[in-house]
C-alpha cells in the first residue's frame with residue numbers, strides 16, 4: 173500500500189477549481205499532475221476561439237464583486253474594477269498559478285478522453301490526448317475539476333432541418349460582427365443570453381428574446397453597492413436555517429423579497445414581456461442579464477414566446493402562434509451541463525415517482541461511493557458554492573483531508589443510503605419545478621460537510637461556546653467575519669490543525685472591509 177507521499181493524483185482542468193486542487197493536494201504531500209485541454213490556465217475565463225469550448229466572452233463581466241470572489245490566500249489586487257471582466261479574471265488566475273509555482277505541474281493542450289479502473293482494480297487509467305498524441309497513464313487518484321458548464325445543452329427544435337439560416341448554441345458564439353444587419357432570435361433569457369444580447373443589440377437589424385417562461389433578474393448593483401455585499405455570513409446562515417427547518421416559509425420569503433428587488437431595480441415590467449411570474453430563487457439560478465430589461469424597455473429587444481417549430485427556410489413559429497419571417501440566425505443560450513462522458517464509472521439512478529433526468533450517484537455530489545477514497549467530481553453541485561471562485565479552496569481542502577484520512581467518511585452502504593435520501597429530496601424539488609438543475613444540493617448540508625471536512629474553523633463564528641469565546645476575545649474580527657464582507661480569507665483565519673492558515677488573512681479581511689467603505693457610490697442604482 174502506497175503512503176500518502178507516494179500517491180499520484182491526476183487533476184483535470186485548470187480553472188479555479190483545478191488550480192486550487194493542484195495547490196492544496198501538492199501542499200498536503202500528494203504527487204499531482206494537472207491536465208488542461210486549453211493552452212492556458214483560467215478555465216472558462218481564459219478566452220478561447222475554439223467554438224466547442226465554453227468561454228466567457230471578451231465583454232463578460234462577473235456577476236459578483238471582487239470583494240467576495242478571490243481565493244483564500246491570494247488577495248485580489250486593488251487595481252481591478254468592482255466587478256472583474258474576463259481579462260481581469262484570466263490575469264488573476266495566471267498570477268495565482270505563477271505565485272504558487274503551479275505551472276510546472278500542468279500539462280497544457282492535454283484533453284482527457286476517459287478515466288477507467290485498471291483490470292486489477294488497483295489504479296485509475298487516465299486516457300489523455302496531449303498535443304494530438306494519445307497516452308494512457310496510471311494514477312492512484314483522480315480529481316475531476318473540468319467544469320460545470322462544459323457541454324452545451326442544445327434543444328432539438330421541431331423541424332429544425334427546414335431552417336436555412338444559422339442555428340448555433342451560445343457556446344459557439346464569439347462576437348457580434350457576423351450578425352451585423354441581421355435578424356437574430358436568442359433563445360433563453362439567462363446570463364449568457366444577456367451577454368450575447370448586449371453585444372448584438374447595437375449591430376443587428378433586430379434582436380428577439382424567445383423564452384418559455386419568466387425569469388428573475390438580479391442587478392449587480394443595489395443602491396450604489398454591489399448586490400453581493402448584501403449577503404453576510406450571518407444572513408447566509410439565517411437563510412440556510414430557514415431553508416432547512418421551514419422550507420415553505422423560506423421559499424415564500426425569498427420569492428417576496430425577489431419580487432420586491434425586481435420592482436426596485438427595474439420598475440414597471442410590461443406584462444407582455446412575460447418576465448413574471450419567475451421561478452423561485454430556491455429552485456433556479458437567477459439571470460444577471462442586466463441589459464435585457466432596459467433593451468425591452470427601449471424596444472431594441474423584442475420578447476417572444478418559446479420557439480415551437482421551424483416552418484420554413486427563414487420562418488419560425490412560436491408558442492403563441494406568432495410566425496416570424498426572414499430570420500437570419502437563432503442562437504440557443506439554453507445553458508450547459510457537466511461532461512460525464514469522461515467518467516463512465518459514475519452511476520446514475522432515478523428515485524420512484526420521478527420521471528425527470530437521471531441523477532448521478534455521488535455522495536455529497538462529489539464522491540462516487542465505491543471509489544470515494546480515490547475519485548472526486550467537482551462539476552455536480554448546483555447551488556452548492558457561495559460563488560464559483562472563493563469556495564474552490566474549501567472544496568479542495570475537504571477533498572484532500574478525506575483522501576489523507578484526516579476527515580473520516582461513512583461506509584459505502586451508508587453513503588448509498590444518504591444518496592437515495594438526497595435523490596428523493598431532488599425529486600421533491602423537481603415536482604415543484606420540472607426544469608430544475610438536478611445536480612442541486614442543500615447548501616446547508618453541502619457547505620456544512622465541506623467546512624467541517626476542510627477544517628475552516630467556521631464554528632468559531634457561530635452561536636455556540638466557541639463563537640462566544642471568539643466574540644469576547646476579538647470583537648472586531650468577529651463582526652467583520654459575521655456581518656461584513658463575505659471574503660474567502662475567513663476560511664484560512666482560524667488555526668484548526670486540519671489545513672494551512674493564511675498568515676495574511678487578518679490583514680486581508682480588514683482590508684476588504686475597509687475597501688467597501690467607498691459604497692454606496694452616488695449615481696449607481
Ligand SMILES: Cc1cc2nc3c(=O)[nH]c(=O)nc-3n(C[C@H](O)[C@H](O)[C@H](O)COP(=O)(O)OP(=O)(O)OC[C@H]3O[C@@H](n4cnc5c(N)ncnc54)[C@H](O)[C@@H]3O)c2cc1C
Pocket residue numbers: 184185186187188189190207208209210214215216217226227228229232233234235236282283284285317318319320321322364511514550558559560561
Ligand atoms: C460565461 C460564464 C460566466 C460565469 N460567470 C460567473 C460569475 O460571474 N460568478 C460565478 O460565481 N460563477 C460564474 N460562472 C460559473 C463558473 O462555473 C465559474 O465562474 C468558474 O469558471 C468555475 O470554475 P471551474 O474551475 O470549476 O470550471 P471551469 O472554469 O469551467 O474550468 C474547467 C477547465 O477544465 C478544462 N476541461 C474541461 N474538460 C476537459 C477535458 N476533457 N480535458 C482537459 N481539460 C478539460 C476546461 O478547458 C477548463 O479550463 C460563469 C459561467 C459561465 C459559463
Ligand SMILES: NC(=O)c1ccc[n+]([C@@H]2O[C@H](COP(=O)([O-])OP(=O)(O)OC[C@H]3O[C@@H](n4cnc5c(N)ncnc54)[C@H](OP(=O)(O)O)[C@@H]3O)[C@@H](O)[C@H]2O)c1
Pocket residue numbers: 232233234235236321327359360361362363364365367383384385386387457458460478479505506507508607
Ligand atoms: N456575466 C456572468 O456573470 C455570466 C454570464 C454567463 C453565464 N453565467 C453563469 O453561467 C451559468 C449558465 O448560464 P446560462 O445563461 O448559459 O444558462 P442558464 O442559466 O441555465 O439559462 C438557460 C436559459 O435557457 C432557457 N432554456 C433552457 N432549455 C431550454 C429549452 N429547451 N428551450 C427553451 N429555452 C430553454 C432557460 O429557460 P427556462 O427557465 O424556461 O428553463 C433559461 O432562460 C449560470 O450559472 C450563470 O450564472 C454568468
